[in-house]
Amino acid sequence: MLPSGDVTESHFLEVLDLLSPGDIIVEGANSNFHDSLRRHAHVREKGIRMLDAGVSGGLVGAEEGYAIMVGGDKDTFAFCTPLFEALACNGGYNLVGPGGAGHYVKMVHNAIEYGMMQAIAEGYDLLANGTFKDLDLPTITKLWNHGTIIQSFLLRMAGQALDKSPSLEYLKPFVEDSGEGRWAATEAMEHRIPFVVNTYALHARYISRDKNSLAFRMLAAMRNEFGGHA
Amino acid sequence: MLPSGDVTESHFLEVLDLLSPGDIIVEGANSNFHDSLRRHAHVREKGIRMLDAGVSGGLVGAEEGYAIMVGGDKDTFAFCTPLFEALACNGGYNLVGPGGAGHYVKMVHNAIEYGMMQAIAEGYDLLANGTFKDLDLPTITKLWNHGTIIQSFLLRMAGQALDKSPSLEYLKPFVEDSGEGRWAATEAMEHRIPFVVNTYALHARYISRDKNSLAFRMLAAMRNEFGGHA
């Protein structure tokens, strides 16, 4: 699997030259679904078949098997199931819709991931810095992963990190993002779909990376001007 | 376990009259942690011991065992472990901090729950109403619960609901809330802790219940006045 964007595009075009009608190409680069739709149309003209496969799971997936969200037609998917069976965890692959839908569903997955992560991260801030100052975060996290409403893979990841350092002091307050959250937020606006927390989760990461925010300075500036606040 | 608030308060006072020094009271009403702190102080004066126990799990917890977050001192907790062992799921109880911390940690849990639910709900809106109109939501949900980053108890609940009705047409777009999300949002402000998505998730529920929003009408009114928009 390649990173989405130019690398995938050039490989896609190279590979396409080598294929004959009836051949199958599986595009698993977590591409923008608009690119996948375009590629599906492109290969269809040449009689080549294609599946787009959104892949989730990260490092854990590499060990325990991935989740694979596949877009395309049923016959092509059926033909390729041995491939997905080999890569995916148990129960972790399926055809989720027509061409493009694989990457679309993966994109939505990532947007939800951003929102859930933000919900969890804010919760830990309140655990650590509210009325109680010395709560045992690793213990709480382990408990939360047994029988609570919020038990989740992401809390398991939070627990792994807290086991290394209960105060996460080895980390900078600086959060990267991949493109998928932005694609999802853009798609939501294209279709006038309210998408508030998953969009904010993206903006929160932008905030984390802008250590000399003009917006914050402008807020301070306006306060200065009308209130003489130092 | 009783609902938090007046019912719990009156029972608490009744029970307190019957107890002798050294007795133990376990307050498991998912109370506001400020009430728990006050009750801990109250019983301490009388030499009575107390644990506050935040309980999560809902209907599933009733079958599979609850998660119980306990606040209090170590000896009292140790003495009561058989009780928690009987009620909790495997690994699903622990002492999370001093008196009051049980309900505090449960409160934060619920705030995270609100944020995660909002992240998931918005994602389904994008799945159903974006570029693709006929994605198979139950199938996608099952897949998402195998090997993805967002696999979680809440997605399992989403899957149960979608299995009953893939379009959720039997439900009204009207969402209740219990007090804990509000307590958490208030606590965050008291301590100047950014708490954006978990607070918004609460406000989203308020929006869902206000079908003749004055705010929306005021927006329409201002547009009318400056733009002549009908």
Add this chain to the structure above:
Amino acid sequence: MLPSGDVTESHFLEVLDLLSPGDIIVEGANSNFHDSLRRHAHVREKGIRMLDAGVSGGLVGAEEGYAIMVGGDKDTFAFCTPLFEALACNGGYNLVGPGGAGHYVKMVHNAIEYGMMQAIAEGYDLLANGTFKDLDLPTITKLWNHGTIIQSFLLRMAGQALDKSPSLEYLKPFVEDSGEGRWAATEAMEHRIPFVVNTYALHARYISRDKNSLAFRMLAAMRNEFGGHA
């Protein structure tokens, strides 16, 4: 001035055919600035000069004069000042940057407008529905427009609307949007700029228009499943 989009594009191309090198075209359709940038490049090849002019003011502007934000080069702007002088209110036009900047600055203006409107609208909800139930909103609005920090054209519009109906009962809680808020939110994400309230103000309008929100139904569905909430 034409509405942005296809109508403007076809007129632009028609007019372009009639122009000779050195002629000037003023594009005042509140177009997407990407379209303006493209048109500037297009006319430049033909030796034709162009200004893009973002126009604000609505119905009041039609009476009192518009505000006009102009993008282009200094000479062309200087040549056209009599035109802007005739249309704009006193002090209400200027060159704000190179080609495309006129519509860019207008786009940002509209995004701020959305955010300010949302701030005001929420405030009126709190005035009307909080602890006090019978506050005199028209009187308060008039007062707020004399000497307060929030005095503004938009509050003047709010006052006009409230003078017609203090409860705004003649309006539906349904808010339209033009494209500019969405363009601004998209541009912010392209440049990784946090743009939270101005983006939310757009999503709030989407929420106002979706009376059977799947997201809200999904929230209710998850609550049902884990809590048995009716």
Add this chain to the structure above:
Amino acid sequence: MLPSGDVTESHFLEVLDLLSPGDIIVEGANSNFHDSLRRHAHVREKGIRMLDAGVSGGLVGAEEGYAIMVGGDKDTFAFCTPLFEALACNGGYNLVGPGGAGHYVKMVHNAIEYGMMQAIAEGYDLLANGTFKDLDLPTITKLWNHGTIIQSFLLRMAGQALDKSPSLEYLKPFVEDSGEGRWAATEAMEHRIPFVVNTYALHARYISRDKNSLAFRMLAAMRNEFGGHA
């Protein structure tokens, strides 16, 4: 006028001792309206009359006259108008409701102020850091204050600040808040009123002041754990 809180409370009690039935006390400390309601009840028992007066205007108000939002009964207000006439700008005072309403309306005013400021501040970030890098912010601000929909006192303040330094480089990205935004956000939740941007504007200031955010570090931590992101 005193700062709200303990100082006002102790002065209030001192002054109260010196007053006789029929005397009037004007409480102008921008107090929490709950305190004002309590004080109104307190003085009423003693036959003393009271007005609560929320004051806006800051440094500019000190020169041009304040806006004063008064809560209390009509007769007491009528008796005190010469006082308000002397302090307020032209048109800048009125009775806005019963006892407590003065500070309530001032509190809502401040919440709107926070939201409007955030809308403006984000807009400037997009002006400065988007596709165009060298826009002349002071010029744009002056133009925006002539004839646009967003012309406002706050933009005038933004313009004053930008005239001192077009890049606001003399300011730290660190924004204080007074209590009123928090009181308003709390009041909104008490009454289940959606209050999204005005609440977020408060949280944004908290974010600006937390330079080693645990929430951001937790986001980075979870990314590390599931993705091996450095």
